Amino acid sequence: MISVIQKKNRKFKEINYYQNHDVSNYFLLPFRFQKINSKTEILVNEVGDFLLVPVGTAEQIILKKLDKIKDEDLYLDLISNFFISEEVIPPLLNILEARYRTKKSFLDHFTALHIFVISLRCEHTCHYCQVSRVTENKDEFDMSLYHIDEGIKIMMHSPNPHITMEFQGGEALLAFNNIKYAVLKAKEEALLYEKHMTFVICTNLAPLTDDMLPFIKEHNIMISSSLDGPAFIHNQNRHRPQRNSYEVTIEGLNKCRAILGEDNISALLTTTNLSLDYPTEIVEEYVKQGFSNIFLRPISPYGFATYNEKKNKYQTEKFLTFYKSAFEKIIDYNKKGYYIREDYATVILKKILTSFPVGYVDLQSPAGMINNVIVFNYDGKIYASDEARMLAEMNDFTFQLGILGQSTYNEIFYGKKAMEIAENWTNESLAGCSECAFQSYCGADPVLNHATQGNMYGYRPTNVFCQKNMEIIRYLFDLMEDKSIEKIFRSWITGHSE
């Protein structure tokens, strides 16, 4: 394969000599394609590299009508990007293999995120929340120390050397003593099992008191809070008797920033019907509060979850309109020099523009549930994902995997239920997705399929997950035709501008 050291003669040869001439025909490598607007179609190969080409090009390629001389640029682009090959087995096939392995390597270590629903109690009565309870009854609605211990045992069983333990509610801080217990216990066990721990508390910040902060700081616990927009939206979304949720949140945010540091506190947006009318105001609020990121999350369909196709479709359309208006505002800020990125788009853009593995629980294939996340509910029940727990609160226990203290690790992670879900969590093998050009940027969501369409497999033409992702991905490609926006996107990926 490698030529001998001694050169026969060192006379220079022309470029033709180095071209492969016996190709009367080229061979197709696996790729998918799709029209993204009236002029352009996209070709995407097996590792997510794409080419934007005029509509009709895919057909030319597939019918082998491409001419190496006449269509030289395109022909070379296709060779260089692993779309076609001049040999049956491409000479650099093993590079493609390595890249595929890399792309999927987010699976290598198995479950990282372990969510402990430490208490179901809350002092808010948000109307969109189906879950929490306003009550003083700790015995019934806080996770018991026994379940915490059992949860930690399972967590330490994970083959992943990096473990995230996340405390959710209800309002997690209402059970701060149990959090303390859990953190100390987990740290102790982590030493034994050689795990690197990250801790997160999800909280609306209302119950945060000064005496909690030293512990949070000492153990490098990240705070994930909520900010739904300006006061009139936030307070409307988040009912408190005093109608001061916004004020309390902002005060808490600032306190956390001052004491824990900017990087240890983040905020999540919950989109509600009300929010949909105020995309600009919401983005402005995030900028006003000094955030450099915002996560435009879709309305949780578990509230309206019905099998009503029309209603689901309508809701998703409304969300997409909201998403785009907010997104335009975000781009505007970036163009003016204020760095703020949209997190959902950033996940997708990383998949589109880089060759690194991007494991993001809500948008990956195989899906994040079980593979990357597991949920231990306050009552000891184990669910495949946070959404699976929501379903259970509505008395649908399809995604319950076991019970803490009773089920073994194998029963939970490799049991019959897990296997059944696994049949449906890989978009490579779902009808509609299997030939979709966006497959490698997208994911699979058996829980959402089940909740909105009545089965885990789902039916793509009317699927809300598909409707949302297909449009957002298409939209991102559309925007990237503007080179200055593409440059902004790159800065989102690396996390720094210039």
Add this chain to the structure above:
Amino acid sequence: MILKTKGSPYDINTPIIGRVTRIPENIEYEIFISETIFSKTWYKFKAVLSTVKIISSLEIPIIHSIEKLDHLDEGDIVIINTDGIINTIYRKNSDHNFLLFTERCNSNCLMCSQPPKDRDDTDYFFSQYSQAIPLIPKDCPEIGITGGEPTLLGNRFLKLIKQLKEELPETELHCLTNGRSFAWENVAQKVGEIDHKRLMLAVPLYADVYHIHDYIVQAKDAFNQTIQGIYNLAKYGQRIEIRIVLHKQTIPRLAKLAKFIYKNLPFVEHIAFMGLEHEGYTSFNIDKLWIDPVEYQQELTEAVSYLSDFGMNVSIYNAQLCTLPENLWKYSRKSISDWKNIYFDECNKCDLLDQCGGMFASGIKKHSDFIKAIYFS
């Protein structure tokens, strides 16, 4: 810069390697430079170099009647050959030392600055360097390894790298290689086993498609071997730099090459875009290569900012700042070895003279038509 001189050999049967000194007391050095007549101290050295003509028979290897020895400083390492030629291997007061491992090469690049020779010099160079390496000062900051293609030394290449690691653990090693030998996985593996953290393998890549790269390096299958080689090196944890020479053949697909690198080789540590040097083959192939740098700035800007936007470490070498758009200045490095580096008359008027990389001395032959002093005022 003189790296070679000649005199009349006396009693030299085999090449002698050593550090030179003019101080007779400096007996830990091997070779004495004398500008006077014989003295007894000569016997304390392995050999003597002299500008004076010496006739009497002394039992010591001598090269005499050398025209000039001014270029040699205390501690420089030289090799004295049987034919009276004295080559400088290492200059103590330079930051640009390189060890030429062989003049043989399995490629034949259109713009090669050091055209390969086909005679087998590998024994000669191996023996030269295995003796010279222990003599190099331990605080030497950086050494380049060049060729030809250094890996053609085969196992002896590995031995020299290992020796460099042992003798000079703190010295950065920058090895220019076309990477093709590493397409054999076991070769990459063996370099990996040496585990030298300061070794950087600098591999040229000229296109994202095989035939253009193969044409530029004048070797069939070179592209596939080089890519395979880079992958194997990465697999065994080696540090890699990619080098791209800017000329008429590389410019048209430059942005696509940048994308190819980021997509397929994102693990490389550094990417250097390099202006053309007018040495060796370049003049012969100038029609195939020359494009005024001013004409390729759009392509260069696209490639450089693409890689840099994604956080890759990018440099531009051998470029005159007046030919680069201002937003590329920060990537430009003064990279030309001291003795090859020149500036133009125009440069004396230029406010950027201090930051500018200037020109290869050979650039006098052909350079951009747009060299123009830049003024800040």
